[in-house]
Amino acid sequence: MNVIGTRPDRWWKDRHAAMVRLVDQLERWVAVEGGDVTVVFEQPPRPPIASPVIEVAHAPRPGPNSADNEIVRRLRDDPHPERVRVVTSDHALADQARFLNATVESAESFRRQLEG
Numbered sequence: 001m002n003v004i005g006t007r008p009d010r011w012w013k014d015r016h017a018a019m020v021r022l023v024d025q026l027e028r029w030v031a032v033e034g035g036d037v038t039v040v041f042e043q044p045p046r047p048p049i050a051s052p053v054i055e056v057a058h059a060p061r062p063g064p065n066s067a068d069n070e071i072v073r074r075l076r077d078d079p080h081p082e083r084v085r086v087v088t089s090d091h092a093l094a095d096q097a098r099f100l101n102a103t104v105e106s107a108e109s110f111r112r113q114l115e116g
Helices: 015-033 066-077 091-099 105-116
Strands: 036-042 055-058 086-087 101-107
Touching: 015 036, 015 101, 036 066, 055 066, 066 091, 086 091, 091 101, 101 105
Parallel strands: 036 055, 086 101
Antiparallel strands: none
């Protein structure tokens, strides 16, 4: 939601549509840039959002910082967190990701890449 929130386009009026747009943008970005991409939402999208190109994941339970906690859990479980780039505007998540040897990019910077 950090990437979605970088653009005040009234996304909060239809969170699901904003999530679908983000997944679509990520799919197009992967088609050009390549690589593995996982988007982690705070809760399962309803209706579900599927992608043949990227992994659409969510926190096991919705709540404050639930997506951040899921990202940290995934980094801890990853045998090579130094190969992972975490996109966030959250300073606490960025600090945790760096501590686990992941690279961090700001959500605003990544949004500019998506919009190319």
